Structures are given as structure tokens and as C-alpha cells.
Amino acid sequence: xxxxxxxxxxxxLSEEAFLTINCTYTATGYPSLxxxxxxxxEGLQLLLKATKADDKGSNKGFEATYRKETTSFxxxxxxxxxxxxxxxxxxxxxxxxGGTSYGKLTFGQGTILTVHP
Amino acid sequence: DAGVxxxxxxxxxxxxxxxxxxxxxxxxxxxxxxxRQTMMRGLELxxxxxxxxxxxxxxxxxxxxxxxxxxxxxxxxxxxxxxxxxxxxxxxxxxxxxxDYTNSGTEAFFGQGTRLTVV
Numbered sequence: 001x002x003x004x005x006x007x008x009x010x011x012x013l014s015e016e017a018f019l020t021i022n023c024t025y026t027a028t029g030y031p032s033l034x035x036x037x038x039x040x041x042e043g044l045q046l047l048l049k050a051t052k053a054d055d056k057g058s059n060k061g062f063e064a065t066y067r068k069e070t071t072s073f074x075x076x077x078x079x080x081x082x083x084x085x086x087x088x089x090x091x092x093x094x095x096x097x098g099g100t101s102y103g104k105l106t107f108g109q110g111t112i113l114t115v116h117p
Numbered sequence: 118d119a120g121v122x123x124x125x126x127x128x129x130x131x132x133x134x135x136x137x138x139x140x141x142x143x144x145x146x147x148x149x150x151x152x153r154q155t156m157m158r159g160l161e162l163x164x165x166x167x168x169x170x171x172x173x174x175x176x177x178x179x180x181x182x183x184x185x186x187x188x189x190x191x192x193x194x195x196x197x198x199x200x201x202x203x204x205x206x207x208x209x210x211x212x213x214x215x216x217d218y219t220n221s222g223t224e225a226f227f228g229q230g231t232r233l234t235v236v
Contacts, residue, residue, distance in 0.1 A: 032223060043121075043208055043227035044160075089160065093223045103148035103167060103214040103223045109159045 002027040006090050006108035013080055013115050021075040021111050023064075023090035031092040033057075033066050033073040034105070038087040047075075047088070080115045087112050123209050123228035130235055135197040138231045141190055142211030150225065151184055151194050152208040160208075166192065199235045206230045 007022040025033065032051045036044040048057030053068035062077045073090060090108040122141040130136050142149050150165040164174040166186045174184070181200070186192040196203055212225040 034224075036227075043229050044210075044225075045227070046224060049224065103212050104150070104162070104165055104173070105210075105212075105223070105225050107160050107162075 002031065002092060002094060002106045004090050004092055004106055004108035006088075006111050009110070010112035010114060013113070015082055015115055015117050016079045017115075019075070019077040019080045019084075019113070021088055021090075021113070023073045023075065023108060025071050025073065025090075025092050027071075027092055027094070030068075031094060033064070034091040034093070035062070035064055035073070035075050036089040036091060036107075038089065038110070040086070044089060080113075082115045082117055085113055085115045121209055121211050121226050121228035123207075123231050125231060126229060128231060128233045130199055130233070132200055132235055133198045134235075135195065136199045136203075136233060136235075138194040138207050138209075138233070140192045140194075140209030140228060142192070142209070143213075143226055144190065146211035146213045146226075148212045148214065148223070148225075149186060149192050150208075150210040150212070151192070152210065153205045154208060154230070155205045163194070196233075199233075201235045204233055204235050206232050 003026045005024050034049045035047040037047045038044045048059040050057040050066035053066050056065045064073050064075045087110045089110045091105045093105050124139045147168055151163040153161045153163055163176045164184045165172055169186045182196055184194045208227050208230045210225045210227045212223050214223040
């Protein structure tokens, strides 16, 4: 079945440091890929997405590129802020196969990011 | 739209009691999901519906858990009887889907969650 693997956390950085959170996936076909963010006490929010190979998703200074050849979707940000402290989840949706499963998201285990001033 | 609405936000109950969690998805969305989040297990998919029909309930931990979606605008997750190990944050999410074999997509929106404590 489909699966998502994220780098082990937690990740602790100083403000303005460069961030990378690794994500790799296993799936057949062409899934869509996502990064979700969860701030303390809240639900998950979509941060960015990419629906086909070589697409780059971006939002709020975060970027991730859909790499089919390495089955990866690593999250990056050039300069993190204290307000970026949160849990980050990589996810994929089943590729369309004419059935009813392609709306389902499979999540990684989440990576806790803490940014210090 | 107000987003996915869950109620209650917090629930404290005694072991053995019945607990009902409620969810109102975003209008027009064709999928609805129930997730459970704990420190130990992370985010777990319990069950999901497509057009009000349950598609996969393999994540429901035991027969004590049941979920219904009587119409497109309402779903419930019921635990009867509740146990302390059911303590967790329960999230409802809804999504819309689009596409075909060459290009497809979906985007899920989460509610704020219900923090359940069973004592």
C-alpha cells in the first residue's frame, strides 16, 4: 500500500536558519503530494501541494518539489521564523484509478519544528 | 464557508459512558474523514466516507467505535462504552476531488478537533 516517511524529529533551529524536512513516499502511479502544518491546539492546515512530477508547491516562503525519480517531496524554507514553530506533515493522495480511494490522504508521522529567537 | 465544524471542542467523560462527536463538513465536499491523534500513535485514519457511503473502516479500533453519515452535511463518531485509552484528539476532515487518469487532485480541510478525555 501507499506510505509516507518523514525525517525523524524534533528539529530545533535558530531564527533565520535554513530548514529542510525530508519526505519520501511509496505509491503506484502518480499521487498528489502535500505538506500540512499543525499549530498548537489547532487542526491541520494545507501548506502547499503538487499534483504532478516536477511541480513545485510554494506558500509563505516554504517550497517543495515533486521528484518522481527519487520519490521525494522535501520541504524547504530559506529563513525560518519563530512563528513557523509547528508540526509538519507530509502526505499523499491515492492516484486516480476510477475508484473511490483517491480522495484519501496518507500521512507521514509528522515532524516537530521549534524555532528559537 | 465557515470550514469544517466539529463539536464539542472538549469532552470529559467517565469510563463506560457513551460519547458522540459531531462534524459538519464543508458544503460541496464529497469525502469525509475521521482521524485520531495521540502522542504515541500520531495521526490515525479511522474511517472515511465518499458521498455519504463508508468506504474504509479498517482503522476503527474496535466494535466500540461506530460512525455514520446520514446526509452530506453531518457525520457522527460514537464510542460506546468509552475507555481511558480512547483519550485523544479526534479530527474530522472533508475534501473535494477532481481529475482523471492523467491528472487528479484533492485537498482536505480539517476541523479544529475534539479533545476527548476519558477518566
